[in-house]
Amino acid sequence: VTETAEPVSAPPATPHQVPAGMTAPAAPGPLADAVGEVRRRTAAEEARTIVAGTNLATLATLSDDGHPWGSFVAYGTLADGSPVLCLSTLAEHGRNLPRDPRASLVVAANPGDNDPLDSGRVTLAGAAVVPTGLELEDARDAYRTAVQDAAAFMDYGDFTIYVLQVDRVRWVGGFGRMDSTDASAYHAAEPDPVAGAAPYAVAHLNDDHEDALLDMARALAGYTDATAVRCTAADRYGLDLVVHTPRGRAQTRVGFAAPISAPNGLRSATVELARRSRALLDA
Amino acid sequence: VTETAEPVSAPPATPHQVPAGMTAPAAPGPLADAVGEVRRRTAAEEARTIVAGTNLATLATLSDDGHPWGSFVAYGTLADGSPVLCLSTLAEHGRNLPRDPRASLVVAANPGDNDPLDSGRVTLAGAAVVPTGLELEDARDAYRTAVQDAAAFMDYGDFTIYVLQVDRVRWVGGFGRMDSTDASAYHAAEPDPVAGAAPYAVAHLNDDHEDALLDMARALAGYTDATAVRCTAADRYGLDLVVHTPRGRAQTRVGFAAPISAPNGLRSATVELARRSRALLDA
Numbered sequence: 068v069t070e071t072a073e074p075v076s077a078p079p080a081t082p083h084q085v086p087a088g089m090t091a092p093a094a095p096g097p098l099a100d101a102v103g104e105v106r107r108r109t110a111a112e113e114a115r116t117i118v119a120g121t122n123l124a125t126l127a128t129l130s131d132d133g134h135p136w137g138s139f140v141a142y143g144t145l146a147d148g149s150p151v152l153c154l155s156t157l158a159e160h161g162r163n164l165p166r167d168p169r170a171s172l173v174v175a176a177n178p179g180d181n182d183p184l185d186s187g188r189v190t191l192a193g194a195a196v197v198p199t200g201l202e203l204e205d206a207r208d209a210y211r212t213a214v215q216d217a218a219a220f221m222d223y224g225d226f227t228i229y230v231l232q233v234d235r236v237r238w239v240g241g242f243g244r245m246d247s248t249d250a251s252a253y254h255a256a257e258p259d260p261v262a263g264a265a266p267y268a269v270a271h272l273n274d275d276h277e278d279a280l281l282d283m284a285r286a287l288a289g290y291t292d293a294t295a296v297r298c299t300a301a302d303r304y305g306l307d308l309v310v311h312t313p314r315g316r317a318q319t320r321v322g323f324a325a326p327i328s329a330p331n332g333l334r335s336a337t338v339e340l341a342r343r344s345r346a347l348l349d350a
Numbered sequence: 351v352t353e354t355a356e357p358v359s360a361p362p363a364t365p366h367q368v369p370a371g372m373t374a375p376a377a378p379g380p381l382a383d384a385v386g387e388v389r390r391r392t393a394a395e396e397a398r399t400i401v402a403g404t405n406l407a408t409l410a411t412l413s414d415d416g417h418p419w420g421s422f423v424a425y426g427t428l429a430d431g432s433p434v435l436c437l438s439t440l441a442e443h444g445r446n447l448p449r450d451p452r453a454s455l456v457v458a459a460n461p462g463d464n465d466p467l468d469s470g471r472v473t474l475a476g477a478a479v480v481p482t483g484l485e486l487e488d489a490r491d492a493y494r495t496a497v498q499d500a501a502a503f504m505d506y507g508d509f510t511i512y513v514l515q516v517d518r519v520r521w522v523g524g525f526g527r528m529d530s531t532d533a534s535a536y537h538a539a540e541p542d543p544v545a546g547a548a549p550y551a552v553a554h555l556n557d558d559h560e561d562a563l564l565d566m567a568r569a570l571a572g573y574t575d576a577t578a579v580r581c582t583a584a585d586r587y588g589l590d591l592v593v594h595t596p597r598g599r600a601q602t603r604v605g606f607a608a609p610i611s612a613p614n615g616l617r618s619a620t621v622e623l624a625r626r627s628r629a630l631l632d633a
Contacts, residue, residue: 082440084507123466125408125456127420130475135418137410137456139471139522157365159520173408173420182498183406188422192413215465224367237442239422 081243095314097289102347105322106304110238110246111256114189115148116302117176117238119258122213124174126152128163128195136163142172143206143213147254150191150231151206153214153221164229168194172231179266181299185241192237193250195229206230260330265301268333272298272306279337282344284310288319303327306337364526378597380572385630388605389587393521393529394539397472398431399585400459400521402541405496407457409435411446411478419446425455426489426496428513430537433474434489435512436497436504447512451477455514462549464582468524475520476533478512489513543613548584551616555581555589562620565627567593571602586610589620 108116122141130136138160143151150172154161164170171192178186198206206228211217220226236253239245261268272280280296288308295311305322323336324343391399405424413419421443426434433455437444447453454475461469481489489511494500503509519536522528544551555563563579571591578594588605606619607626 083438083503083509086505086507089505123458125410125420125458127408127410127418127454129416129418133412133416134452134475135410135412135454136475137408137420137454137473138520139456139458141467155366158522169417171410171418171420173422175406175408175422184424184497184499190420192417192419214467220366222369222372224369226366237421239441 094317095312096317097319098291099289101289102287103322103324103343105320106326107320108259108302108304109252109256110248111236111252112259113187113238113240113246114191114236114248114253115256116259116262117174117187117189118144118148118150118191120176120262121174124150124172126160127171127173128160129167129169130159130163131166136160140172141214141217143209143211145205145209145230148256148258149233149254151210151213152195152229152231153210153217153226154229155220155223155225156227157225161225161227164195165227168196170195170231182241187238187240189239190237191231191233191235191253193232193234195231197227198230202230203228259303261301261303261327261333264330264333268301268337269298272301272337276341279341279344280306280308282348283321283340284308284319286344286347287321287340290317290319301333301337303332306340377600378595379600380602381574382572384572385570386605386607386626388603389609390603391542391585391587392535392539393531394519394535395542396470396521396523397474397519397531397536398539399542399545400457400470400472401427401431401433401474403459403545404457407433407455409443410454410456411443412450412452413442413446414449419443423455424497424500425457426492426494428488428492431539431541432516432537433514434493434496435478435514436493436500436509437512438503438506438508439510440508444508444510447478448510451479453478453514465524470521470523472522473520474514474516474518474536476515476517478514480510481513485513486511542586544584544586544610544616547613547616551584551620552581555584555620559624562624562627563589563591565631566604566623567591567602569627569630570604570623573600573602584616584620586615589623 124140124142126138126140128136136159156162171190173190176187233250233253236248281293284290284293284296290310292312293310297309298306299309300307303326305320308319310317310319324339327336407423407425409421409423411419419442439445454473456473459470516533516536519531563581567573567576567579573593575595576593580592581589582592583590586609588603591602593600593602607622610619
C-alpha cells in the first residue's frame with residue numbers, strides 16, 4: 068500500500084457497518100500534544116453559514132395523496148435565519164402548502180473543487196406559515212433582497228410569501244461530519260463571516276505558503292514528522308489541514324487565537340498562526 | 351422605455367395573475383412566416399437529459415411523523431432512466447424508505463451562466479424499491495459508474511441499494527416552460543446526445559458567428575428586421591435565439607434539418623442551418 072493510496076480518515080471512527088475483509092479507514096495520529104484551543108463551528112453555525120451562502124434550495128412538501136414532493140425554489144433569509152419562500156399556486160408546492168404546511172428545505176453549500184458528497188448541506192424542517200403585517204413586510208424585503216427579479220413576479224396574485232418556521236435542523240458537513248440541532252440554537256447562531264473569503268484564502272495558502280502550513284502542522288497540531296501539508300478549509304475558528312507524514316496521511320486542524328468577527332479577518336488571523344508556529348519551532 | 355429595458359417574453363402568454371397596473375411581458379412577433387420545422391425536446395426528453403447530466407439530487411421521503419424530509423444524495427441511472435440510490439440507515443432518508451417507499455427526486459441542470467431559476471430541473475416521483483438478483487447487479491453497476499468512490503462504502507452493512515420506480519415526472523425548463531409526463535414516456539425518451547457539447551457551441555456561436563445567427567433569425571425565424579442575435583441554448587433539434595429588433599427583443603428558435611444523434615453533431619447541423627439561411631437571403 069503506497070502512501071497516496073491510503074484513505075484520509077474522518078476524525079471519529081466510522082460508525083458504518085464495515086464488512087469482514089474490508090479495511091476501515093485509519094490514519095496516523097499526532098506525535099506530540101496539540102497546542103492551543105481548536106474550536107469548530109457548531110452544527111447551528113454550519114447550518115446558518117450554508118443557508119446564508121446561497122438563495123437556491125430544494126423544498127419538500129406533501130402532495131394531496133401524501134406523497135413527498137420535492138421542488139426547486141429560491142429563498143430569502145430573515146435576520147434569524149428563517150427562510151422566506153414566494154410560491155405560485157401554478158406550481159405543485161404552492162398548492163401543497165395551503166393544505167398542509169409541513170415542509171423541509173435542503174440547502175447545499177457550493178462544493179468548489181471538493182467532492183460534493185464531502186461538502187456541506189443542511190435540512191431545515193418545520194411549518195411554512197403565511198406572515199402578516201410587519202412580519203410580511205420583513206419577509207418580502209428579505210425575499211426581494213435575495214432573489215434577482217423578484218419584483219417582477221412577487222406581486223402576482225398567484226404568489227404567496229411563506230416563512231419556514233424551523234423546528235428541526237440536520238447538518239451534514241461531508242463524510243463522517245454531521246449533527247442535528249434545534250430551532251433556538253439555529254436562530255441564535257451566526258453565519259460564519261469569513262465563509263465568502265475562505266476559498267480564496269485556502270487557495271492562496273496552498274499556492275504560496277505551504278512553509279507556514281508545515282510550521283502549523285508541526286508546532287500546533289503535533290504532527291512533528293509532517294512532510295507536506297494542504298489546507299482544505301478555513302473558517303472563523305481555524306484551518307483544516309491534510310498532513311502527509313512517512314506514516315501516512317491524516318486530517319487535522321489548527322485554531323486561531325480568537326474567533327474572527329469580520330469578513331476580511333482571515334489574513335491577520337492566519338499570519339498570527341504562522342508567527343506563533345514559527346516561534347514555537349525556533350524556541 | 352428603452353429597448354434593453356423590455357423584458358424578453360416566454361413564448362406563451364403568462365398564466366400568472368398579473369395585478370392591475372403591472373404590465374405583462376410582451377415581445378414583438380416575426381414579420382414573415384417561419385421556414386422549416388421547429389421541433390423542441392419533449393418534457394420526457396428534457397427530464398432524461400437533466401437526469402443524465404449529473405449525479406447529485408435532493409431526495410424527498412417521509413419521516414416517521416409523516417413530515418416531508420429532504421436530503422442531499424448521489425444517484426446512478428439505469429438504461430431506462432430509473433435513478434439508483436445507495437442509502438445508509440445512519441441517515442434519516444435510509445430509515446424512512448423501509449417504512450414508506452414513497453419518494454421523489456429533484457435534479458437540477460447546471461445553469462452555467464444562466465439564471466438558475468430560468469434553468470431546467472425535474473422532479474421524479476414514485477416508490478423506492480429494493481432490487482434483487484440481476485436487477486440488483488444492474489443497479490449496483492449503475493451506481494458504481496456514476497458515483498466516485500462508491501466502492502468504498504456501498505458494501506457497508508448499513509447501506510441499501512434502491513431503484514426509484516418513477517410514476518410521475520414534472521419538468522420545469524425555466525420561466526414559462528414546464529410540463530408533466532408519465533413513466534412510459536420518460537423511460538422511452540433519450541437524453542439529448544449534444545447536451546454536454548452545447549454550452550461550448552453556444553459560446554462559440556455568440557463569440558464568432560453572430561453573422562450566421564443574424565442570417566438564421568432573418569431567413570428562418572421571420573425576424574427580417576433583426577439587428578442583433580444571441581444564441582441562448584442549443585439542443586439536438588435546434589437553437590434558441592434572442593432577437594433584437596427596432597420593435598424590441600423577442601425569443602425565437604430555429605430548427606435543424608434533422609435531429610442530431612451523435613454527441614459531436616452540433617457543428618455540422620449548425621453549418622447546414624447557416625448555409626440554408628444564407629441561400630434563402632441571397633435568393
